[in-house]
Amino acid sequence: EVQLVESGGGLIQPGGSLRLSCAASGFTFSNYDMHWVRQVTGKGLEWVSTIGTGADTYYADSVKGRFTIARENAKNSLYLQMNSLTAGDTAIYYCVRVDYDILIAYYDLWGQGTLVTVSS
């Protein structure tokens, strides 16, 4: 089955760190750009970070310098290391796969999401 399964979310104190994981299955993981997208409960969707097939990385300004995205193709896994967490990082974090219609990118596969709550 083609799927993405996130793990690693939970309750963490402000200033703390957390590492999210995303396990991919049913497709050739190394062939796809992967993103992390987050959603504050009941609110909209926000792009967080990207890692390309060549391991090039990009970050939203709101997380730059605090979050690190990585991939391990041999394990079909995507990661998001989150440091110096603040209440503003509280959200559901989705792992998403990027596919293309010629040059136009879209998110064709989403994980179920993992909830990160930053609170004392």
Place this chain on the structure above:
Amino acid sequence: DIQMTQSPSSLSASIGDRVTITCRASQSIGRYLNWYQQKPGKAPKLLIAAASTLQSGVPSRFSGSGSGTDFSLTISSLQPEDFAVYYCQQSYANPMYTFGQGTKLEIK
């Protein structure tokens, strides 16, 4: 950054109604526009890519149109399972693929 603005933010409609949701980009994005549907407690689901390409398995009552800065998602005859939140997304500004704020479609 490219800003995406959806209207309306919420919409009440009845089964069988035809509804249209619009999305406007702050600059021209060609056809780099996607639509997603999200139901409570679930991840978003891709409905339409590249402004008008209906994804496999998505009912034909959904359609998308537009290019440049103005886009629309139309549901030709609302079904009970269509009540959800809909988001547009631009993928022109690689890789900062920003979303609209969402349109909540509710039963009248």
